[in-house]
Amino acid sequence: MDSSLLKVFVAVANEKSVSLGAVQIKLSQSNVTLRIKQLEKNLGYALFHRVPKGVILTKEGEKLYPFALEIVKKVEEAELYMRNISHQETLRIGTSQANAAIRLLRFIEKLKKKYPNMELEFFTSGTPQVIDELLDYKIDVAFITGNPNHKDIMVLRKFNDDLYLVESNTKKSQNCLIGYRHNSTHFKYLESYTKNRGNIDFNVLIIQNYEVMLGCVEAGMGKAFLSKAIIDKYGYTNRLKLTKLEDNECNLETHLVCRKDYVPMIVKDLKSGF
CATH class of the missing domain: 3.40.190.10 (Periplasmic binding protein-like II)
Known part of the structure; x- marks a missing residue:
């Protein structure tokens, strides 16, 4: 089964729209429509019902979706790993809004100084959303507020935000x-x-x-x-x-974190702060 067709299928299913799915994966709407038809022909089932506001999954589409999602994620993970196998070609950084304001620019300056050819990508949101993106392999490292205390997350550095x-x-x-x-x-x-x-x-x-x-x-x-x-x-x-709130028992220090099973190649620099 062609993983590129599954990627198109997942995008359309997530957006519930052929046009929005096309925007997400940067293909033309006609190209997306053609690929969905090809996948449906290969499987022998219709995967979407057309509705006034877009599309919804058929019963067969619902059954395919979790498998397709897992395959697409694994392929993306493999592609990223192979790109970074000899050096860190891309680093995807997540950050909470507060850390974007006070910490991100200095971090970028240090990265670009030491790794001028490394491509940087960013995701900025609240800490819960940033953690979700990290756990979903959509970002590599993240600045978050508080210790995540999660079995799959490794703390690289800790910062006191006063x-x-x-x-x-x-x-x-x-x-x-x-x-x-x-x-x-x-x-x-x-x-x-x-x-x-x-x-x-x-x-x-x-x-x-x-x-x-x-x-x-x-x-x-x-x-x-x-x-x-x-x-x-x-x-x-x-x-x-x-x-200063003396009885602040909540751990609100900032932590730079990554997944335990997907540690960036430049982890030594991240831990040391360059």
């Missing part, structure tokens, strides 16, 4: 928690910390821009929980009230 509760220096802060994402590890901790102190009536304000977040805190619109490096980066260190 976290603070921040609020206005000059105004009474509204009963509002300000965060970058709802599922941010830092924001979840701030929610838990606040509730544990009997405050359950707070409002929530999500702003996906750290500079704007800090400006809102300074204006008295609420409180946030941020790394000192981010506070310093945007010049708010002496403009806000910073409080």
Whole structure:
């Protein structure tokens, strides 16, 4: 069975659309349609039903999907391994938003200085999503908040981010928690910390821009929980009230991690920080 046909099948199944599947794998829509028909002819079954908003799997398609997904993943993993067999040709880096703001650029500079020909790819999201991508072999290394404590993940380095509760220096802060994402590890901790102190009536304000977040805190619109490096980066260190949470029992240090069964060739450099 041709794995390239299965890759097209998986893309269309995931997107529930021939056109969106074509965009995902960078083929023309007509090419994708032709390949799906070829796969259906080879198997002797129709794999998709056409519906007003796209396509859905037939019963036969549903049975094929998990096998096709596994084969496609294994082929991609083998291709990447062979490309990197003599040297690290590509490094796929995942990072949480906070680490993208304070750590990623310096990391890239060091990598490009030592490995100028190495191609770098990036995935930025919340820590849970980054971990999912790592476990799914879609990225090679990741900066995440907190220790993953996962049997398949290896910790390469640990960083202390010096976290603070921040609020206005000059105004009474509204009963509002300000965060970058709802599922941010830092924001979840701030929610838990606040509730544990009997405050359950707070409002929530999500702003996906750290500079704007800090400006809102300074204006008295609420409180946030941020790394000192981010506070310093945007010049708010002496403009806000910073409080170290002494009873912070949650492990919120940053960890650089990889899969135990897929360790990058440059692991020694990653562990040492160059």
